[in-house]
Amino acid sequence: MDELISFAKRRGFIFPSSEIYGGLNAIYDMGPLGVLLRNNIKQLWWKHAVQMRDDMVGLDASILMNSKVWETSGHVKLFADPLVECKKCHQRFRADHLLPPTPAVPGHEREDVTSSKPRCPECEGELTEVRMFNTMFKTNFGPVEDDSSVVYLRPETAQGMFVNFKNVWDTARMKIPFGIAQIGKAFRNEITTGNFIFRLREFEQMEIEYFVKPTQWEEAFNSWLEWMKQWMTMIGLDEKKIHFREIPEADRAHYSKRTIDIEYDFPFGQSELYGLAYRTDFDLKNHSQGSKKPLEVRDLQTNEVFTPHVVEPTFGVDRTMLAVLLAAYTTIEGGRSTTTEANKEQEVILRLPKALAPIKVAILPLSKKEELTKPAKEIAQQLRNKWMVAYDDVASIGRRYRRQDEIGTPYCITVDFDTAKDHAVTVRDRDTMAQERVAIDQLQQYLSTHLEY
Ligand code: ATP
Numbered sequence: 001m002d003e004l005i006s007f008a009k010r011r012g013f014i015f016p017s018s019e020i021y022g023g024l025n026a027i028y029d030m031g032p033l034g035v036l037l038r039n040n041i042k043q044l045w046w047k048h049a050v051q052m053r054d055d056m057v058g059l060d061a062s063i064l065m066n067s068k069v070w071e072t073s074g075h076v077k078l079f080a081d082p083l084v085e086c087k088k089c090h091q092r093f094r095a096d097h098l099l100p101p102t103p104a105v106p107g108h109e110r111e112d113v114t115s116s117k118p119r120c121p122e123c124e125g126e127l128t129e130v131r132m133f134n135t136m137f138k139t140n141f142g143p144v145e146d147d148s149s150v151v152y153l154r155p156e157t158a159q160g161m162f163v164n165f166k167n168v169w170d171t172a173r174m175k176i177p178f179g180i181a182q183i184g185k186a187f188r189n190e191i192t193t194g195n196f197i198f199r200l201r202e203f204e205q206m207e208i209e210y211f212v213k214p215t216q217w218e219e220a221f222n223s224w225l226e227w228m229k230q231w232m233t234m235i236g237l238d239e240k241k242i243h244f245r246e247i248p249e250a251d252r253a254h255y256s257k258r259t260i261d262i263e264y265d266f267p268f269g270q271s272e273l274y275g276l277a278y279r280t281d282f283d284l285k286n287h288s289q290g291s292k293k294p295l296e297v298r299d300l301q302t303n304e305v306f307t308p309h310v311v312e313p314t315f316g317v318d319r320t321m322l323a324v325l326l327a328a329y330t331t332i333e334g335g336r337s338t339t340t341e342a343n344k345e346q347e348v349i350l351r352l353p354k355a356l357a358p359i360k361v362a363i364l365p366l367s368k369k370e371e372l373t374k375p376a377k378e379i380a381q382q383l384r385n386k387w388m389v390a391y392d393d394v395a396s397i398g399r400r401y402r403r404q405d406e407i408g409t410p411y412c413i414t415v416d417f418d419t420a421k422d423h424a425v426t427v428r429d430r431d432t433m434a435q436e437r438v439a440i441d442q443l444q445q446y447l448s449t450h451l452e453y
Contacts, residue, residue, distance in 0.1 A: 001195070001196060001266075001267045001268060003329075004196075004325060004326060004329055005196050007329065007348065008034070008196075008325065009031075011031075011033060011406060011407055012031035012032045012033045012034065013030070013031055013033045013034040013037065013325070014028050014029070014030060014031060014034045014196075014197065015028065015029045015030075015031050015034075016028060016029070017029050025193055025201070026190065026193030026194070026199065026200045026201045026202075027200065027201055027202050028196075028197055028200065028318075033358040033359070033407055034321075034358075036358035036359070036388060037321065037324070037325075037352075037356060037357075037358045038317060038321060040355060040356045040357070040358070041235070041317060041320055041321060041324065041356060042183050042206065042317060044234065044235070044355050044356065045183070045206050045231070045315065046058070046181070046183065046206075048227075048231065048234070049181045049206070049208060050181050055174070055177060055178045055179060056178065056179045056180070056181055056208070057168060057172045057174060057178070057179075057180055057181070058180070058181050058182065059160065059161055059164055059168065059180050059181070059182045060182060060183075060184065061157070061160025061161065061163075061164060061182065061184070062160070063153055063154050063184070063185055063187075064141070064151050064152075064153070064154075065151070065152075065154060065159065065160065065163070066151075067150060067151055067152065068290060068291070069159050069163055069287075070136065070152050070159070071290070072286055072287055072289075072290030072291070073159050073162075073283070073286065073287075074286075075136060075152070075155060075159075076134070076136070076152075079134055079135060079136055079155055080132040080133055080134045080135065081094050081095075081096070081132070081133055081135055081190075081191055082094060082095035082096055082130045082131075082132060082133075083095065083130065083131055083132070083133040083191050084098070084127040084128055084129070084130055084131075085127065085128045086120035086122065086123060086125040086126070086127055086128075087125055087126045087127065087128060088120065088123050088125030088126070089120060089122055089123045089125055091120065091122050092191055092192070093120075093121065093127075093191065093192055094190075094191045094192050095118075095127075095130045097192060098118040098121065098127075099118065133191055134189075135155065135188045135189045135190060135191070136152045136153070136155050136187075136188070136189065137152065137153040137155075137187045137188075137189050137201075138150050138151070138152055138153075139151060139152075139153065153186075153187035154184075154185075154186055154187065155186055155187060155188050156186050156205065156207070156314075157182045157183075157184045157186055157205045157207045158207050158209060158283075158312065158314070159283075160182060160184075161180045161182055161207070161209040162209065162283040162284060162287055162295075162310075163287055163291075164180070165180075165211070165284060165287075165295050165308075166293065166295055168180055169297060175300075176211055176212060176213055176216075176297060176299070176308055177210060177211060177212040177213070177216055177220060178210070178211060179208050179209060179210035179211065180208070180209050180211075181206070181207070181208045182205075182206075182207055182208075183204065183205070183206045183207075183317070184204065184205065185202060185203070185204050185205075186202075186203055186204065186205050187201060187202050187203075188201060188203075189201060195266065195268050195271075196322060197318040197319070197321060197322050198266065198268075198271065198318070198319060198322055200318055203316060203317070203318045204316070204317035204318060205314060205315065205316055205317065206314075206315040206316075206317060206320075207312065207313075207314045207315070208224070208312065208313045208314075209283075209310050209312055210224065210310065210311045210312070210313075211308035211309070211310055212308060212309050212310070212311060213299070213306065213308070213309070214281070214306070214309050216309075217257075217278050217280075217309050217311055220311040221258060221276065221278050221311050224276060224311055224313045225244075225260065225276055227313070228262060228274060228276060228313055228315075229242075231315075232262075234353065234355075235320065235323075235324050235327075235353060235356060236324060236327050236328060236351070236352065236353045236356070237264065237323055237324070237327050238327060241264055241265040241327075242262060242263070242264055242265075242273075243262070243263040243264075243265075243270060244260050244261075244262060244263075245260065245261040245262075245263055246258075246259075246260055247259040247260065247261055252277075253277070255279050255280060255282035255283070256277045256278060256279055256280070257278045257280055258277070258278040259275065259276065259277040259278070260275070260276045260277075261274075261275050262274040262275065262276065264319075264323050266322070266323070266326065267326065272319075273316070273319050273320070273323055274313070274314060274315050274316070274319075275312075275313075275314045276311070276312070276313050276314070277311070277312045277314075278309070278310075278311050278312075279309075279310040279311070279312055280309055280310070281307040281308065281309045281310070282310075283310060284296075284307045284308060284310070285307050288307065295307065324352065324356060325350075328350045328351045328352045328353075328408060329348070329350060330348070330349045330350070330351050331346050331347070331348055331349075332346065332347045332348075332349065333346055334346070334347075335347040335402075336349075336433060337398060347402060347405065348402075348405070348406045349405045349406070349408075349430065349431075350405070350406060350407055350408030351408070351430075351431060352408035354410045354450075354451050354452060355451075355452070356408075357407075357408045357409060357410050358388060358407060358408065358409075359388045359389065359390045359404070359407060359408075359409045360387040360388055360389070360409065360410060360411065360447070360451055361383055361387055361388075361389050361390070361409065361410075361411045361412075361413060361447060362389070362390040362391070362392060362400070362404045362409050362411070362412045362413065363376050363377075363379055363380040363383075363389060363390070363391045363392075363413050363415065364376070364392055364393070364397060364400050364401075364412055364413065364414050364415070365393050365414070365415045365416075366397060366414055366415065366416040366417070367417075368393050371417075371420065372415050372416070372417070372419070373393055375415055375419060375420070375440075376391065376393070376415040377391060379413065379415065379425065379440065379443065382443075382444070383443070383444070383447070386444065386447075386448075387447065387451070390404065390409065392404075397414065400412070401428065404430070405430055408430070409430060410429070410430050410431075410450075410451065411427055411428065411429065411430070411447065411450070411451075412427070412428045412430070413425050413426065413427050413428075413443075414426045414428070419440075422437075422439075423439060423440050423441070424437050424438060424439045424440060425437075425438060425440060425443065426438075427443075427446065
């Protein structure tokens with residue numbers, strides 16, 4: 001993890017937020033390459049979750065909502081974690097994180113956090129009694145700062161989709177089963193943070209609420225589970241590092257009839273990457289009652305009016321980014337080059353799936369002479385119309401290749417002294433290092449085929 005964290009900073013993927021003022025715990029900023037990787041993750045997800053399906057539509061609800069949403073959903077009362085404080089060093093911890101991990105055995109009763117007596121993991125000090133700590137961030141809406149103006153930063157994107165259900169149903173002309181997808185920021189005032197971008201206080205989610213007839217939930221649940229498996233393959237995660245944990249009833253949220261946590265072998269241990277839950281008709285029923293607006297639909301065949309049930313696959317953007325970077329980050333001692341004796345230091349290759357690579361192509365003229373830089377810049381500019389392109393004419397070609405390998409650029413294109421004669425360039429593949437001569441007027445076609453995106 002330490003190596004990845006310093007790599008992510010050094011190459012401009014992820015920076016600690018407001019770093020020149022000492023940072024802000026569990027908040028990070030995306031650097032020039034980080035924002036590209038992040039956008040690619042979100043675009044790929046959106047493409048497969050919405051664009052490629054005829055049963056999905058998108059939504060972008062606001063972060064701030066009427067507080068009644070959170071009162072009705074139960075978040076104001078229940079979105080809380082068990083907190084303990086060390087009486088000696090005054091550090092605070094999530095009590096359930098201090099317990100031994102729950103074995104993945106259906107029917108297993110969760111150990112009662114109040115009955116077991118763990119000690120402070122930092123100084124072995126005695127801990128206070130457990131109290132519940134609500135992790136929603138509050139702020140005031142408008143110029144008056146009193147209880148009536150309290151609003152919350154949403155702790156999940158899901159509620160935006162439930163409260164808009166009627167609007168979407170009335171306008172999008174969908175039939176049950178269908179789903180709404182949304183990508184957006186969420187905020188949780190987590191008691192304990194850490195592990196880089198794994199547990200943040202400001203993060204982003206990609207969520208789907210899939211609305212079904214009550215009898216269809218199992219089919220939808222299984223099919224979204226398959227979808228999630230395919231997604232994880234697509235983003236380059238090794239299936240041996242992925243674990244599906246059936247959450248026993250005692251540990252499930254009260255509204256969920258079935259939940260599977262998808263966990264990943266992070267360097268700090270096996271931890272939740274994604275979740276899949278069957279939320280019954282809990283949310284729509286609740287908001288129907290809370291708002292006094294029926295959130296129901298009519299079955300056109302039977303004429304029956306019913307509240308749709310919901311299957312929810314949920315994905316953290318930041319945890320995806322962390323898993324993707326960890327999976328792609330490869331080091332090779334002594335480097336891959338067999339031709340030069342000089343380079344025997346460690347080489348880093350970021351073996352990102354091409355669709356996620358921040359920069360798709362790097363244009364590298366073999367010399368700084370204008371006869372090479374001019375056509376090289378022209379090629380770069382043409383390709384920019386379609387892809388993120390880097391242009392680099394500084395340092396030896398070997399070093400420039402390594403700079404691009406390190407950030408995962410799938411293709412490097414060298415412009416050499418033959419280019420003027422044969423109107424062709426050399427394309428080098430990041431993973432195989434194989435080189436191919438390609439005519440300049442065929443370059444777009446070549447890259448379109450090879451980048452598959
Ligand atoms: P955890 O048990 O790790 O606290 P959770 O079960 O509370 O997570 P959900 O409420 O199911 O998480 O949130 C859906 C997804 O959002 C998670 O699977 C995860 O990918 C992401 N996520 C949740 N909390 C955070 C956080 N604090 N920082 C980054 N991502 C998060």
